[in-house]
Amino acid sequence: MKHLSVFPLFLLLFVFSCGPKQVVDSTIIIAGQFFNSESKEVEIYMGNDSEFFPLAEDGHFLIGLEIDDYRTFQLGTDRRSFELFMVPGDSIYVTADAKDFRNSFQASGDRIAENTYLVEKTRSYFESNMMDLFEKDKDEYFEVKNGFFADQRKHFDQLKQAQEIHPGFLKLEEAYFEYTPLSFDIYYLNSQAFFKNLTKEELDFPMEELKAKLAEIDLGRSDLLIEGSYTAIISHLLGEKTKEISNHDTTLQNTPEGNERAAFLAMEELLENPAVKDFFLFRHLMENLQFKGLEAAKPSIEKFQAENQSPKLVSKLEKELKKWDAIMPGMEIPDFSFEDISGEMVQLSNLKGTLVYIDIWATWCKPCIEEHPYWDQLKADYEDQPVSFLTISIDENKEAWEKMVISKNMEGLQWIAEKAWRSDLNLHFMVNSIPRFILLDGEGKIIDPNAERPSGDIWKTLDQFL
The missing domain is CATH 2.60.40 (Immunoglobulin-like)
Structure with missing residues (x-):
């Protein structure tokens, strides 16, 4: 674009x-x-x-x-x-x-008619007691959900009668009414199972009715790949099929390679339309690329490159892969500036001469906090080694960061990045989720742009480069 x-x-x-x-x-x-x-x-x-x-x-x-x-x-x-x-x-x-x-x-x-309708539709969502919809008991959930979509449908029918509406918009809205209620049911069921620590079958929910509706969905609608609820349902079905395949083949369990193989088999089994298959394989590899890194994404990238029939997605992938050139192992990174806990301006070049193990985190990030005990232990284990353990917060609320660092007596290199998610460091390393760990060598060059977590095997890499 x-x-x-x-x-x-x-x-x-x-x-x-x-x-x-x-x-x-x-x-x-x-x-x-x-x-x-x-x-x-x-x-x-x-x-x-x-x-x-x-x-x-x-x-x-x-x-x-x-x-x-x-x-x-x-x-x-x-x-x-x-x-x-x-x-x-x-x-x-x-x-x-x-x-x-x-x-x-x-x-x-x-x-204007279409876009005013969309804004009013969003407004009605917040005005219709929908914000806490997924916390309600089953009967109230269905009452509120069904009432909301019935009201929405009435407004949509009025729009069609009063205005000349683009046919593409009509198609997308019809799909919205067909698939969004189902996607709500899926999310409600998953959230109830999670918070009540029950299997889906143990919940008081019309499971057979939901399964029957899902079984009727045409998974080959390439014209609806821009409709969010339709693609969300297919993603759910692919996830369920992946679990089913893994459960039947224990060789596919508990390894990244096995998980990938099960995901590929699920796509092969459920998706017959080549354009739809390309779309979800591309989405799968992009999620791997954005959240796990280039190395983890290689199997799905290679499969996509070998099998796809979508030149536009190929071009898009090439642009995405080009972004990784700047953060491949051996590349030197810019000398980004930060503020430390004492309010002083600091730079990455201050740490040259040591390995630099970076933890990008935030005070509101539970997985980040769960890594802290492992981080502290790792830091103690390498206390006498030339390794700098650097935590960089991307909190928007600087006071919250300062309060946690002080209250938890978080020692060592505590820095914060300006502009949070849009910080120079995050943009350079394409950080899409946290915690994110990065390892640099003593010259400020990249060893691993997606390093292992402290709770993993990062010590093997540290020992290799010391």
């Missing part, structure tokens, strides 16, 4: 006075102003991909994106967003208060 980062007034007037016919066919233009935003960026979340664009001091922004067909996506800032629907050639100008998108949204340009 490309973006337009300049925001001259004459261009804005051109876009919205001449209309979409003046725009390149494959490009959509999104412009507007977000009031009261604390961020300097606008985020677009499309499928599994996020892209960020500059936000001017007064909140104005201008974005150009190339898309192949009609799409829905999330647009927002400050971790708040709303949904938009656009078609190649469309232009839209939106204004909203970043602290209250749902009640302040206004738009002009193309697809």
Whole structure:
């Protein structure tokens, strides 16, 4: 995707006075102003991909994106967003208060009826007692859920009667009403089983009815791969099939290689449409790449490259893999700056001459906290060795970080990154989840961009390079 980062007034007037016919066919233009935003960026979340664009001091922004067909996506800032629907050639100008998108949204340009409906649909979700839906008992859950979707359906039918709506939007909304209630049932069932520590069969839930509905779903709808609830249901079915395959073949259990093999077999068994299979294999490899690293993703990458029939996904993968060139073993990283617990500015170059084992964490991250005892033990084991154990917080709330470091008497190198998730370090290493561990050598070069956790076998790597 490309973006337009300049925001001259004459261009804005051109876009919205001449209309979409003046725009390149494959490009959509999104412009507007977000009031009261604390961020300097606008985020677009499309499928599994996020892209960020500059936000001017007064909140104005201008974005150009190339898309192949009609799409829905999330647009927002400050971790708040709303949904938009656009078609190649469309232009839209939106204004909203970043602290209250749902009640302040206004738009002009193309697809106003569709996008106003989407914003109102989101508003009704929060106004319909849905926020704690998955904590309710079964009868109340169904009463609230069914009432919500019945009301939503009524508004959708009114929209169809009153406006000329894009046929792609109608298709996506019909899919929404068909599949989203089912995806809610799946999530409710999983959350109830987790919190009550029961198997799904032990819960008071119409399991056979749910299974029958899931069995009727056509898993070959490549035209619905941009509809979130449809793909969420297929992901659930793939997960269940993967578990079933593993349970029947003990050689596939408890190893990364076995887990991958079971996942591949599940896709082969359930997905017949090549485009759908490519989509989910690509999603699988991207999850491995983003959350486990390049080495862990290699089996799924190789399978995709050997079998796929989707040139556009191949091109997308090539772009993703190119990003890893800068963080491969042996590459030197920039000398990023941080603030330490005493308020002093520090840099990674301060630690040259030692191995640097980095823990990227946050105070709100439970898995991060669970690694702390192992971290402390590891640090004690290598106390007399040239190893720097560096914790870097990506907390947005600096006071929360300071409070935990002091209250828990967390000794050693305690640093915090500016801009949290969007810090220079996170962007450079493509950090999508925490805790994330990185190992550097004494010259500041990368040994492992996705190092083992303290609770794992990181000591083997440390010993190898000491």
